Amino acid sequence: MPRSAGDPVRDDLADVFRRDYPLVVGVAARVLGSRDLAEDVAQEVFLAFGRTSVPASEARGWLSVAAAHTALNVVRSGRRRVAREEAAAVHQDTVVSDVADTVVTREERRAVRSALGRLPRTQAVALVLRHSGLSYADVAAALDLSPTSVGTTVRRAESALRKELNRHASPD
Amino acid sequence: MRHPTEGALRRLLDDPAGVSDADRRHVVDCPECLDELASAREDADLVDAALATESDPDLDVAAAWRRLSTASSASAASAASAATPPGQTSRPRAARTRAALRRPLVAALAVGVVLAGAGTAAANDWLQVFRTERVAPVSIAPGDLVALPDLSAYGELRMTGEPDVREVADAQEAAELTGLEVPEVTELPRGVSGRPVLQVGDEVSATFTFSRERAARAAAEAGEALPQPPPGLDGSSVRMDAGPGVVQTWSSDAGAPALVVARAVAPTAFSSGAPFESVRDYLLSLPGLPDDVAAQLRTFTADGSTLPLPVPADEVTTSSAEVAGTPATVLQTRDGTLAAVVWVDDGMVTAVAGSLDVDELLGVAGDLS
Numbered sequence: 322m323p324r325s326a327g328d329p330v331r332d333d334l335a336d337v338f339r340r341d342y343p344l345v346v347g348v349a350a351r352v353l354g355s356r357d358l359a360e361d362v363a364q365e366v367f368l369a370f371g372r373t374s375v376p377a378s379e380a381r382g383w384l385s386v387a388a389a390h391t392a393l394n395v396v397r398s399g400r401r402r403v404a405r406e407e408a409a410a411v412h413q414d415t416v417v418s419d420v421a422d423t424v425v426t427r428e429e430r431r432a433v434r435s436a437l438g439r440l441p442r443t444q445a446v447a448l449v450l451r452h453s454g455l456s457y458a459d460v461a462a463a464l465d466l467s468p469t470s471v472g473t474t475v476r477r478a479e480s481a482l483r484k485e486l487n488r489h490a491s492p493d
Numbered sequence: 494m495r496h497p498t499e500g501a502l503r504r505l506l507d508d509p510a511g512v513s514d515a516d517r518r519h520v521v522d523c524p525e526c527l528d529e530l531a532s533a534r535e536d537a538d539l540v541d542a543a544l545a546t547e548s549d550p551d552l553d554v555a556a557a558w559r560r561l562s563t564a565s566s567a568s569a570a571s572a573a574s575a576a577t578p579p580g581q582t583s584r585p586r587a588a589r590t591r592a593a594l595r596r597p598l599v600a601a602l603a604v605g606v607v608l609a610g611a612g613t614a615a616a617n618d619w620l621q622v623f624r625t626e627r628v629a630p631v632s633i634a635p636g637d638l639v640a641l642p643d644l645s646a647y648g649e650l651r652m653t654g655e656p657d658v659r660e661v662a663d664a665q666e667a668a669e670l671t672g673l674e675v676p677e678v679t680e681l682p683r684g685v686s687g688r689p690v691l692q693v694g695d696e697v698s699a700t701f702t703f704s705r706e707r708a709a710r711a712a713a714e715a716g717e718a719l720p721q722p723p724p725g726l727d728g729s730s731v732r733m734d735a736g737p738g739v740v741q742t743w744s745s746d747a748g749a750p751a752l753v754v755a756r757a758v759a760p761t762a763f764s765s766g767a768p769f770e771s772v773r774d775y776l777l778s779l780p781g782l783p784d785d786v787a788a789q790l791r792t793f794t795a796d797g798s799t800l801p802l803p804v805p806a807d808e809v810t811t812s813s814a815e816v817a818g819t820p821a822t823v824l825q826t827r828d829g830t831l832a833a834v835v836w837v838d839d840g841m842v843t844a845v846a847g848s849l850d851v852d853e854l855l856g857v858a859g860d861l862s
């Protein structure tokens with residue numbers, strides 16, 4: 322049950338905030354590619370959370386889903402273009418190579434994030450949460466899916482993004 | 494034996510303990526599954542790299558908490574509402590929109606920048622400094638428009654949204670997307686017929702944070718000295734939220750808009766730090782802003798209850814009128830081809846425009862329901 326707008330924020334907000342703020346920023350940053358925008362999203366998410374009665378034990382899942390949704394809304398509404406412009410001004414054109422043989426340019430990361438906004442929402446959120454470190458069980462609980470279907474959902478999202486990258490690399 | 498599902502194969506990559514022994518044994522001896530597994534790993538690695546963020550972010554959680562603690566409760570339930578889990582309800586969009594209207598004067602100066610956005614929560618001790626109630630005409634020649642200073646030269650101009658203007662099916666969808674009451678034209682003027690094309694735009698927000706250092710550099714490049722900023726201005730911000738809005742367009746046979754009826758959330762400005770009047774007056778004194786425009790902007794009421802409306806002075810004349818008792822501004826092109834009536838009422842700016850005469854437009858405006 323949500324609280325009414327006039328209610329004070331929940332008593333445990335500070336504790337939950339300290340515990341989960343990095344997670345929420347991390348989820349949003351994966352979607353947006355911008356720390357500043359991710360922190361803005363985190364503010365929105367915790368403001369909303371502060372007016373809910375979601376049990377603290379379920380907060381992590383609620384906050385993660387809210388962060389992903391809110392950040393994806395930002396991407397979908399085109400706000401990320403601003404972030405990209407800001408990022409372009411301050412960052413070198415770096416490459417990320419977490420895995421040998423996997424080199425992704427900033428341009429490609431941009432294409433993937435844009436494609437994220439076009440994925441079916443459940444796919445996009447599941448993908449982001451899993452890549453943000455949430456376990457299969459956590460993602461399943463947060464999205465009301467079976468753990469088995471989380472794997473399928475993530476796999477299909479990754480496949481769709483891979484196609485997007487290929488399309489981006491080889492424009493018609 | 495059947496092959497494991499694609500979900501099970503994907504899970505083998507990063508949570509093998511969650512996959513059944515039978516599936517794990519199958520994959521070891523199945524070339525087809527091994528191929529699929531390799532493909533899944535390739536995709537997962539690529540996406541992980543693409544979504545990677547800076548490692549070990551140096552987050553200032555304490556500062557973020559202070560920011561949250563001082564945030565406006567009015568906007569508390571805005572952007573995350575889309576994530577409200579099943580069984581929970583969120584505040585209606587209209588209520589959120591009306592509760593959290595903000596805009597800095599910056600947007601009025603940043604010509605060409607359309608503001609509309611996505612419910613960014615007020616994140617500092619934002620103090621509401623003006624709320625638009627009336628529209629005041631400002632004449633700006635086309636040459637002045639391009640000469641207006643890009644405020645990014647004087648500080649950080651941060652947009653957190655774009656209008657994302659898009660067509661919608663009907664007024665009901667427009668209302669659902671924007672939370673606005675879509676104005677209904679009760680009787681189309683003569684020569685206008687058919688159904689309108691409806692477009693909606695989202696809310697956006699912009700924050701301008703003044704930087705004395707940057708402003709001094711810009712002034713030096715312009716060959717002028719930077720006026721002495723008032724105390725406390727350096728680093729202070731003005732912020733403006735705009736939108737959402739809805740536009741209905743009836744086309745004429747010639748293809749030009751015969752009638753346009755638009756409504757959007759009217760601007761309200763917030764300032765953190767220096768008083769709004771100080772920010773406004775100082776911005777207006779910056780090198781690059783035409784003196785006559787600056788003088789007109791300075792005539793705005795101290796509470797900022799007017800909305801700067803730049804129009805090309807050599808093409809448009811302005812006059813005053815009333816729409817249902819509300820003061821309105823009438824704009825007419827000098828060749829008589831287009832006219833518009835604009836007014837602000839109850840936090841909403843409404844415009845009726847088209848290739849009609851002013852009386853016809855005022856008739857449409859007065860009859861809007």
